[in-house]
Amino acid sequence: MAAQSKDTSRYTEMRNSKALRDYFIHDKFEAGVKLSGSEVKSIRAGKAQITDAFARVEKDEVWLYGAYIEEYSYAGLSQHAPRRPRKLLLHASEIRKLTSEVETAGRTIVALRMYFKEALVKVEIATASGKKQFDKREDLKKREQNLEARRALRSSR
Secondary structure, three states: OOOOOOOHHHOOEEEOHHHHHHEEEEEEEEEEEOOOHHHHHHHHOOOEEOOOOEEEEEOOEEEEEOOEEOOOOOOOOOOOOOOOOEEEEOOHHHHHHHHHHHHHHOOEEEEEEEEEEOOEEEEEEEEEEEOOHHHHHHHHHHHHHHHHHHHHHHHHO
């Protein structure tokens, strides 16, 4: 019997491209998200954005703000609010680590990507510190130098 191929349309992933450009990323965490059924179906359809998403620790709980999950068209009367705060599910030790980094080091918590892990929706969050304008210019210079080096290698072959 032949092995079944995975349906790639079922494995959607949303990325926050602004996060890597605007922040230095320090520690990463994988968190579950408390969602309603219509939100999960909308994410599975690829109708979510986390470009402006960030997290806060409030009363020993972590909340995700700014994530946009479009209303599911077939949900009927039980629609969800597209930009409501969503609870992130983390271990207590991870929450303590996040709290200490935010309070002592002055870092922020940003969402890097949202994806499915088997049937569960997960969010990869990270502690981050903001980049200045000259840091962004240095990143652009490094990227340009790497691109030129690759072009030179291709042309020499």
